[in-house]
Amino acid sequence: MNCTEIRKLLNALVDGELDLVRNLEVEQHLKTCAACAAIKKSLQSLGAALRKSDLNFRAPDSLRKDLRQFVGDLSEEKKPREKSDLPWLWKFLAFGATAFALLAIFLRPAGISEHDAFLNEIIASHVRSLQAEHLTYVVSSDQHTVKPWFDGKIDFAPDVKDFAAQGFPLVGGRLDYLQGRNVAALVYRHNKHFINVFVWPTEKESSPEQVEMVHGYSIIEHTANGLNYCFISDLNEKELADLAGLFGN
Amino acid sequence: MSANEAEQFERIVLPHLDAAYNLSRWLAGNDHDAEDIAQEACVRAFRFIGGHRGGDARAWLLAIVRNTAFSWLKKNRPAMVVSIDDDALAEIEDQNVAAHSAFSADKKVLRAALESLPLEFREAIVLRELEGLSYKEIAEVAEVPVGTVMSRLARARRQLQNHFARKEGEK
DSSP, rough: OOHHHHHHHHHHTTTTTHHHHHHHHHHHHHHOOOOOOOHHHHHHHHHHHHTTOOOOOOOOHHHHHHHHHHHHHHHHSSSSOTTTTTTTHHHHHHHHHHHHHHHHTTTTTTTTTHHHHHHHHHHHHHHTTTSTSSSSSSSOOHHHHHHHBBBBBBSSOOOOBBBBBTTTEEEEEEEEEEEEEEEEEEEEETTTTEEEEEEOOSOOOOOEEEEEEEEEEEEEEEEEEEEEEEESSSSSSHHHHHEEEEEEE | HHHHHHIIIIIIGGGGGHHHHHHHHHHSSSSHHHHHHHHHHHHHHHHHHOOOSSSSSSHHHHHHHHHHHHHHHHHHHHOOOOOOOTTTTHHHHHHHHHOOOOOOOOEEEHHHHHHSOHHHHHHHHHIIITTTTOOHHHHHHHHHHHHHHHHHHHHHHHHHHHHHHHHHOOO
16 A cells, blocks of 8 residues: 555544554554654544543533423423413313313223223323313414424324315324324314324234224224324214325325 | 333433533534533433434434534524535645644643534544544444545544644744
8 A cells, every 4th residue: 555545544543443454554554654654643642632631511510400300391291280370160171071081091890901991092182182282282274384393203204284175174283192102193173173183103004994982082093004093083973084084095 | 101201311311411512512612502402402312212222322312412403503503504525625635744743732722723623524523532432433423424434534633733733833
């Protein structure tokens, strides 16, 4: 190797990133070439100076404190909560609904199936979402606002479309938690009823729609293109199926 | 579930907060922006915490910091993010051989020299010399091939050497 080739490898040499064969070759060259040896020495001296000089910045304590606070708050947020600034009637209703959903979960006969547990989780999420300020984190009827909002929050890209023309305007979206994972929740409105559409990826094949009525809620599940969809609302089954049908297309 | 995530955050992210802040600070150039970036990156890390599959938590977090920093700077300090052409200048720098061989460990001087480097070069030096990452880890954090890491480090050091050679000449 000539000097030009050797010099290209000197950085990797001082960083200990050269393979054994080339390491030997370069070392051999340095024994007889003072110019290249001087450059190597210069690189070593520079590296040593950088490492010795304590150039690292340390995170301020306030940052650590803020982050712990933030994570703590988020953990709290996922639990059902009451807001002190809610009007009492709303609070009463929200409490009633939550209690009902919780009762539905805990007071079911023993031997509750996995699927029933799943439906109850969906209902609890839906009910909780209707409590003030929880329904949407990104409020927009614009699918181009809602879709990018999910970027970086979840590891898949839900298909977000506004169906205002079909009577189901998009209200917004939020992040929710189901079955031990983050899911996208899209919120639609039909007349005065809210609909939650939970979306999360699955490895299962596409499966046809499954329609259920549980505790007065209509629930429709189906799987398409690697995504599970679960629609829930207090709408009647037929109207909810209309929205589910729109997603199929 | 969420208590578990908070526990994971404590175990996976917080031990490397100094490293996360160090990279943010070197990329941002001031305390205030660095805090914003480090905070945003850690919040993202919290959201992605399920995506951390063992492996080196520090390199994982630094990759998030890196991404956050570059998009934050692009949005808020666009003038700082002038992307370098990874090969165009290599030849020119290589021709300029500086034989400076005794670098003093003067913190102030070194800090100024490092700050004068283009963003991607500074990043490579910080990850290599201050955080001690391997070429492979740097490649993952910066999302470039190992060969590019090698050439960025070489060019960054060449510029630092020239910086000191010039200072020497001014005396």
